Amino acid sequence: MSKQSNHEELIYFLHRMAAYEQALSLMEWDAHTMGSKNSLKTRTNAIEVLTSEIYNILTSPETEELLEANDPTTLPAPEKSALLHLQTHTKRLRNIPFKDYQAYKTQAAKAASAWSDARKKNDFSVFRPQFDKLVAWQHEFANMQGYEEHPYDAILANHHYKMTVKAMDQLFSNMKDTIHPLMERIKHSEHRVKTGFQYYTIPDDQQAFIANDILKEIGFNFNSGRLDHSYQPFTLTVQENDIRIGLPYIEENIQTGLTNLFREGGHALFEQGRSALLRSATSTSEIEAHKILWSELIGKSQVFWDAYYERFQHQAPKAFADVSSDEFYEGINAAKSSIIRKEANELTQPLHLQVRYELEKGIMEGKVPTRDLPGLWAEKVQKATGLTVPHDNAGILQEHHWATAQFGYSAAKAFAYVQAASWYEQMNDAMDTFNAAGAHEWLCKYVYDDEQFPSPGQYDGRAFTRYLENKYTSIYRI
Amino acid sequence: MSKQSNHEELIYFLHRMAAYEQALSLMEWDAHTMGSKNSLKTRTNAIEVLTSEIYNILTSPETEELLEANDPTTLPAPEKSALLHLQTHTKRLRNIPFKDYQAYKTQAAKAASAWSDARKKNDFSVFRPQFDKLVAWQHEFANMQGYEEHPYDAILANHHYKMTVKAMDQLFSNMKDTIHPLMERIKHSEHRVKTGFQYYTIPDDQQAFIANDILKEIGFNFNSGRLDHSYQPFTLTVQENDIRIGLPYIEENIQTGLTNLFREGGHALFEQGRSALLRSATSTSEIEAHKILWSELIGKSQVFWDAYYERFQHQAPKAFADVSSDEFYEGINAAKSSIIRKEANELTQPLHLQVRYELEKGIMEGKVPTRDLPGLWAEKVQKATGLTVPHDNAGILQEHHWATAQFGYSAAKAFAYVQAASWYEQMNDAMDTFNAAGAHEWLCKYVYDDEQFPSPGQYDGRAFTRYLENKYTSIYRI
Numbered sequence: 038m039s040k041q042s043n044h045e046e047l048i049y050f051l052h053r054m055a056a057y058e059q060a061l062s063l064m065e066w067d068a069h070t071m072g073s074k075n076s077l078k079t080r081t082n083a084i085e086v087l088t089s090e091i092y093n094i095l096t097s098p099e100t101e102e103l104l105e106a107n108d109p110t111t112l113p114a115p116e117k118s119a120l121l122h123l124q125t126h127t128k129r130l131r132n133i134p135f136k137d138y139q140a141y142k143t144q145a146a147k148a149a150s151a152w153s154d155a156r157k158k159n160d161f162s163v164f165r166p167q168f169d170k171l172v173a174w175q176h177e178f179a180n181m182q183g184y185e186e187h188p189y190d191a192i193l194a195n196h197h198y199k200m201t202v203k204a205m206d207q208l209f210s211n212m213k214d215t216i217h218p219l220m221e222r223i224k225h226s227e228h229r230v231k232t233g234f235q236y237y238t239i240p241d242d243q244q245a246f247i248a249n250d251i252l253k254e255i256g257f258n259f260n261s262g263r264l265d266h267s268y269q270p271f272t273l274t275v276q277e278n279d280i281r282i283g284l285p286y287i288e289e290n291i292q293t294g295l296t297n298l299f300r301e302g303g304h305a306l307f308e309q310g311r312s313a314l315l316r317s318a319t320s321t322s323e324i325e326a327h328k329i330l331w332s333e334l335i336g337k338s339q340v341f342w343d344a345y346y347e348r349f350q351h352q353a354p355k356a357f358a359d360v361s362s363d364e365f366y367e368g369i370n371a372a373k374s375s376i377i378r379k380e381a382n383e384l385t386q387p388l389h390l391q392v393r394y395e396l397e398k399g400i401m402e403g404k405v406p407t408r409d410l411p412g413l414w415a416e417k418v419q420k421a422t423g424l425t426v427p428h429d430n431a432g433i434l435q436e437h438h439w440a441t442a443q444f445g446y447s448a449a450k451a452f453a454y455v456q457a458a459s460w461y462e463q464m465n466d467a468m469d470t471f472n473a474a475g476a477h478e479w480l481c482k483y484v485y486d487d488e489q490f491p492s493p494g495q496y497d498g499r500a501f502t503r504y505l506e507n508k509y510t511s512i513y514r515i
Numbered sequence: 516m517s518k519q520s521n522h523e524e525l526i527y528f529l530h531r532m533a534a535y536e537q538a539l540s541l542m543e544w545d546a547h548t549m550g551s552k553n554s555l556k557t558r559t560n561a562i563e564v565l566t567s568e569i570y571n572i573l574t575s576p577e578t579e580e581l582l583e584a585n586d587p588t589t590l591p592a593p594e595k596s597a598l599l600h601l602q603t604h605t606k607r608l609r610n611i612p613f614k615d616y617q618a619y620k621t622q623a624a625k626a627a628s629a630w631s632d633a634r635k636k637n638d639f640s641v642f643r644p645q646f647d648k649l650v651a652w653q654h655e656f657a658n659m660q661g662y663e664e665h666p667y668d669a670i671l672a673n674h675h676y677k678m679t680v681k682a683m684d685q686l687f688s689n690m691k692d693t694i695h696p697l698m699e700r701i702k703h704s705e706h707r708v709k710t711g712f713q714y715y716t717i718p719d720d721q722q723a724f725i726a727n728d729i730l731k732e733i734g735f736n737f738n739s740g741r742l743d744h745s746y747q748p749f750t751l752t753v754q755e756n757d758i759r760i761g762l763p764y765i766e767e768n769i770q771t772g773l774t775n776l777f778r779e780g781g782h783a784l785f786e787q788g789r790s791a792l793l794r795s796a797t798s799t800s801e802i803e804a805h806k807i808l809w810s811e812l813i814g815k816s817q818v819f820w821d822a823y824y825e826r827f828q829h830q831a832p833k834a835f836a837d838v839s840s841d842e843f844y845e846g847i848n849a850a851k852s853s854i855i856r857k858e859a860n861e862l863t864q865p866l867h868l869q870v871r872y873e874l875e876k877g878i879m880e881g882k883v884p885t886r887d888l889p890g891l892w893a894e895k896v897q898k899a900t901g902l903t904v905p906h907d908n909a910g911i912l913q914e915h916h917w918a919t920a921q922f923g924y925s926a927a928k929a930f931a932y933v934q935a936a937s938w939y940e941q942m943n944d945a946m947d948t949f950n951a952a953g954a955h956e957w958l959c960k961y962v963y964d965d966e967q968f969p970s971p972g973q974y975d976g977r978a979f980t981r982y983l984e985n986k987y988t989s990i991y992r993i
Contacts, residue, residue, distance in 0.1 A: 056564035059557070060538030063545055067753070071549075074738040076757035079537070079791060083754065086534035090568075260552040275545070276561065279554035313557060 043106045048314070050103060051119055055316040057091050059276045066273050066281060070265075089135065095123075096131045115312035115486040122318030125198045132181045141174050145442040152440035161411045161429045168439060169407055172400055175444050179401065189401035189445075196321040196449035202398060205448050208455055208498040209394065212387045215502035219509055220384070223372050226513040230367045234291075237356035241286045244294060247352050248284055252302050254345065255331065256477035257282075261309055270297040272304040277313040280305045291356070292369050296332050303331025306477055311485035321446065325453035326460070327480075333383040334461045334504065340471050342366045367512050376424045376431055384505060387454055388421035393438070393447035458501035460484060521584045526792070528581060529597055533794040535569050537754045544751050544759060548743075567613065573601075574609045593790035593964040600796035603676045610659045619652050623920040630918035639889045639907045646917060647885055650878055653922050657879065667879035667923075674799040674927035680876060683926050686933055686976040687872065690865045693980035697987055698862070701850050704991040708845045712769075715834035719764045722772060725830050726762055730780050732823065733809065734955035735760075739787055748775040750782040755791035758783045769834070770847050774810050781809025784955055789963035799924065803931035804938070805958075811861045812939045812982065818949050820844045845990050854902045854909055862983060865932055866899035871916070871925035936979035938962060 064084055072080060094100060104127060109120045148167040155164035179191040186203065193200040239247075245266070252264060267283025274280050282301045287294035307327040335341055342349075346362040357365065375381045378389035396413060399405035405413065414433040415426040426432035438446050464479045465471050509515070542562055550558060572578060582605060587598045626645040633642035657669040664681065671678040717725075723744070730742060745761025752758050760779045765772035785805040813819055820827075824840040835843065853859045856867035874891060877883030883891065892911040893904040904910035916924050942957045943949050987993070 052560060053564050053568075055557075056561035056568075059561045060542070060565065063541045064538070066549075067541055071544075071741070071759075072753075073740055073757040075736075076739070076754060079533075079754040079756055082530060083534035083537045086531050087538065090531075090534075258553075261554070262551055263549070275550075276554060276557040278557055279551040281549075 043103070044112075046103055047107050047116065047120065050100070051116070051314040051316075053094070054091070055276070055313055057087055057094075058274075058316050061087055062273055062275045066275060069267065069271070069273075069283070092130065092135050092138070095127050096135075100127060101131070115314045118486060119312075119314045119318045122198075122315075126318075129182055129194065129198075132183070133178065137177075137181075141178075141442065144170055144174065145440070148442075149437060149440045152434065152437060156430055156434055159428050159430045159434070161433050164434065164440065165407055171439070171442065171444075172407060175401065176403075187398075187401070189398050192397075192401065192445045193448055196445045197323075197452065198320070200322070200445075200448060200452060205394065205452065208496065209387070209391045209451065211498040211502060212451070212454075213391065215505060216384060216388060219505060220372070220374070222515045223509060223513050226515050228512075228514045230371045230512065231360070231364050232368045232371045234356060234360045234365070235368060236289050237291070237353075238289050239287075239291060239294075239353045239356055243353050244286050247349065248298050250348065250352075251298055251345075252282070252305075255299075255302055255306065255335075255473040257302055257305055258309055262305060270301050272301045272308065274308045274316070277308070277311075277316070280308045295336060295369065299336030300328045300332035303327045303329075303336075306331070306480070307485060310477065310481045315486065320449070322449040322452045322456065325450050326456040329383070329453050330457035330460060334457055335473060335476060337366075337370050337383075338471075339363075339366050341473060344472065370508065370512055372509060372513070374422045374424055376418055376422060376426055377435055379436075381422075383454065384509065385422060387451050389418075390447040390451040392417040392421055394451065397444055397447070455496050455498045455501045458504045459496060461504065462500045521581070522590075524581055525585050525594065525598065528578070529594070529792045529794075531572070532569070533754070533791055535565055535572075536752075536794050539565055540751055540753045544753060547745065547749070547751075547761070570608065570613050570616070573605045574613075578605060579609070593792045596964060597790075597792045597796045600676075600793075604796075607660055607672065607676075610661070611656065615655075615659075619649075619656075619920065622648055622652065623918070626920075627915065627918045630912065630915060634908055634912055637906050637908045637912070639911050642912065642918065643885055649917070649920065649922075650885060653879065654881075665876075665879070667876050670875075670879065670923045671926055674923045675801075675930065676798070678800070678923075678926060678930060683872065683930065686974065687865070687869045687929065689976040689980060690929070690932075691869065693983060694862060694866060697983060698850070698852070700993045701987060701991045704993050706990075706992045708849045708990065709838070709842050710846045710849045712834060712838045712843070713846060714767050715769070715831075716767050717765075717769060717772075717831045717834055721831050722764050725827065726776050728826065728830075729776055729823070730760070730783075733777075733780055733784065733813075733951040735780055735783055736787055740783060748779050750779045750786065752786045752794075755786070755789075755794070758786045773814060773847065777814030778806045778810035781805045781807075781814075784809065784958070785963060788955065788959045793964065798927070800927040800930045800934065803928050804934035807861070807931050808935035808938060812935055813951060813954060815844075815848050815861075816949075817841075817844050819951060822950065848986065848990055850987060850991070852900045852902055854896055854900060854904055855913055857914075859900075861932065862987065863900060865929050867896075868925040868929040870895040870899055872929065875922055875925070933974050933976045933979045936982045937974060939982065940978045 061084060064080055064087075068077070068080060104120065104124050107120055109117045109124070112120060144167075148164070148171050151164050151167035155161060175192055176188065179188040182191040182194070184191040186201065190201045193202070193205070248264060253259070257264075261278040262280035262282065264282045264284065266286065268285055269283070270285060271283045272280065273283075282305050284294075284297055284301060287297070304324060304327060307324065342362055342365060346365060350357040350360075360368075370382070372384050373380075373382065374385055378386065381389055392414065395417065396405060396410060399413075400407070411429060411433050418424065418426050418432065438444075460480070463483075464476055467479060468475050539562060542558055542565075546555070546558060582598065582602050585598055587595045587602070590598060622645075626642070626649050629645035630642050633639060653670055654666065657666040660669040660672070662669040664679065668679045671680070671683070726742060731737070735742075739756040740758035740760065742760045742762065744764065746763055747761070748763060749761045750758065751761075760783050762772075762775055762779060765775070782802060782805060785802065820840055820843060824843060828835040828838075838846075848860070850862050851858075851860065852863055856864065859867055870892065873895065874883060874888060877891075878885070889907060889911050896902065896904050896910065916922075938958070941961075942954050945957060946953050
């Protein structure tokens with residue numbers, strides 16, 4: 038086969054994968070919106086069938102041959118990224134027989150249900166027998182995939198193929214070394230940040246107007262996507278030119294509403310900005326990084342709110358007439374500790390993530406028996422946040438990640454903070470006056486189709502800690 | 516491979532095909548409803564990719580082996596039908612290389628565009644060069660597929676695998692022998708049928724109420740489907756438990772509105788009633804027959820309107836207060852001649868279909884040069900309807916079927932009238948008092964999953980002509 042036809046076949050292969058992804062996305066969208074009451078079972082079957090088809094295509098000898106016949110170094114940006122991802126991803130897939138993968142998914146569904154039961158009883162021991170089985174699977178997968186230094190490396194690679202224990206240990210250690218002293222200094226600050234205004238109720242139609250306006254402001258293309266009202270916030274890519282955002286109306290907390298809006302908006306910009314050829318080549322940490330970049334670093338930046346606040350205030354005069362732009366900026370960035378990860382902001386999230394990361398690492402090393410987990414969890418959270426875990430539901434049972442087969446998610450999310458801060462620093466350096474439109478443009482040019490797959494080892498994490506230092510010392514005058 | 520596992524594999528294969536069909540249907544639905552402005556091109560690509568995947572699966576040696584390994588005579592009803600269909604269908608598909616099929620579709624797209632241009636100029640000769648190429652393809656396909664008696668048989672088999680020139684000639688001849696004398700007698704009838712009330716405007720919300728109510732009345736399950744407002748009437752099967760009907764509001768002709776409603780409702784009942792395993796095993800004539808059964812034979816029957824009219828009248832008292840049930844029934848069945856097929860009703864539609872059928876047959880025999888078509892068309896329509904074709908747009912250019920690769924459609928639709936009338940006669944015989952709910956039940960039991968694939972040769976067409984005789988002699992007192 039000639040080089041030319043190898044390349045054409047690769048392009049067709051990428052379009053082929055994108056077609057399956059499009060079908061699956063549409064089924065998911067339909068499940069959330071238009072699907073009839075009785076449609077669930079048949080749709081679930083169809084999703085299972087198409088997922089198997091994708092697995093079979095990806096692991097076939099023809100695909101292996103095609104992917105090996107192309108040399109990434111000779112390809113332009115999006116194809117290069119896609120090929121690099123696929124070469125790694127299919128190699129990993131071929132190591133896990135489909136029947137094992139299916140059996141694991143069945144087990145994960147059981148575990149998720151046991152987790153719900155355990156939540157009702159506020160008791161980790163109800164969940165533990167099922168969790169033990171998932172842990173056994175993690176060890177099994179690590180052996181199937183193989184690893185060089187650490188069994189957890191094999192699991193981390195599901196989220197980013199270059200993520201390793203060695204690199205993540207370093208990143209977490211750097212973050213902790215900055216965040217702990219910073220929290221201490223904030224605690225002793227004399228400056229009081231106003232936050233009360235966040236709890237004014239903004240009528241639904243005004244929320245909808247603001248959501249549309251901010252999405253336009255940050256560059257969301259409404260000809261290639263739509264915004265709908267939904268019960269949970271989500272972004273769903275039907276295809277590159279059809280990205281659908283769902284946002285709930287927020288009862289009484291504008292900060293939550295804005296965080297949702299910028300997070301989904303950031304995800305949507307990423308999906309609109311990158312090439313369709315990369316549809317199936319995205320890591321967890323990459324998507325998380327874009328969400329964080331927009332929901333935290335840009336969506337809560339002084340420079341965004343300096344420019345936008347007047348329009349915002351005008352939309353909800355009752356709530357914000359007496360709140361200055363600076364007060365608003367400080368309020369939405371108020372530092373707070375919480376034993377619930379989801380209630381923590383960018384300052385203390387990484388500490389929560391580190392707790393989960395270290396426990397998973399211990400499990401993968403065989404050093405942490407699951408019966409010791411609740412105690413270890415409470416101990417580590419106490420050290421990280423200074424707060425006492427009162428019971429399992431506010432501790433080890435607070436999230437579903439361990440029940441839904443997402444080992445390694447916390448590390449990926451922590452790396453996403455580091456990645457987002459690095460981009461943010463670079464784009465600030467590149468622009469005379471930082472602004473949202475310029476940010477999207479910069480990302481389109483340098484990040485979305487990037488073939489380099491930056492790995493945790495390439496970062497020292499200092500961009501993130503510098504960012505935290507700058508922001509919080511200024512807000513708290515410390 | 517054991518018999519047991521052959522059977523299991525067949526079931527999985529049918530579910531696999533259904534999953535692809537579901538994906539494609541959803542993309543079509545999305546194109547009509549939620550898809551963003553810029554989504555067209557990528558969706559079109561995805562549809563092409565998935566269509567190719569289906570072609571490749573259906574024509575693969577593994578599929579051939581699987582379908583041959585199962586014996587239809589040993590299978591229960593829906594699987595038997597599905598297997599019979601697939602065995603025939605895949606054999607035909609394997610005779611046409613995919614690249615030829617694709618080239619034909621590209622040619623058909625060009626022809627459709629030329630047809631639009633020709634319509635603008637009201638001139639068949641503008642369309643003819645493109646049409647000639649499609650005709651050449653028909654000959655090509657007939658040779659690829661092979662045939663025993665007549666080259667047109669190979670084309671007719673695309674719509675129903677047992678449809679032949681021999682059988683259709685007989686059916687058309689019987690229909691004509693009844694319809695012509697019947698029309699003559701109606702022309703000389705003294706009885707005047709009121710039709711003016713059809714043109715009262717019914718407000719949109721009342722139309723929507725009536726549509727919902729009639730759909731419920733005839734057995735449409737709203738937990739397994741939905742009704743939406745749309746610009747064109749359609750029925751789309753996302754899957755067996757999710758059938759979506761779209762209906763436009765009708766400005767000033769209740770007869771058109773009711774015909775749309777019963778036609779789509781009938782299609783939807785068929786889709787809700789049959790097994791999911793038959794998803795990819797449906798002939799054009801089968802669907803048309805269900806549409807006709809409900810839109811004409813049941814939806815315009817005296818027995819339906821005797822039972823329903825009071826409720827209907829109550830919904831739109833302004834329009835129907837002074838119209839009796841009998842007057843209404845007669846009005847919606849008024850006999851009328853038209854040179855436009857779509858404006859003709861059950862009484863004269865078959866004559867229009869026969870004109871197209873005979874011209875296609877002549878083309879396939881190589882006896883009709885396309886330059887003679889406009890003249891032949893006008894001549895045959897004059898004979899069939901007594902009306903003079905004033906120009907190409909009201910004649911040979913009136914429909915897109917010849918421009919969109921639907922050779923054989925007219926024959927399939929004519930056979931559908933015969934099939935529908937045969938069912939109608941059988942269900943009337945089976946019920947003490949005919950009613951819509953009973954009709955749906957009867958169809959579920961005897962027709963939807965039927966493995967017999969009744970062929971045109973099994974019918975003499977007399978059920979249809981008997982039905983016409985009974986109905987119109989009674990309405991026109993002749």
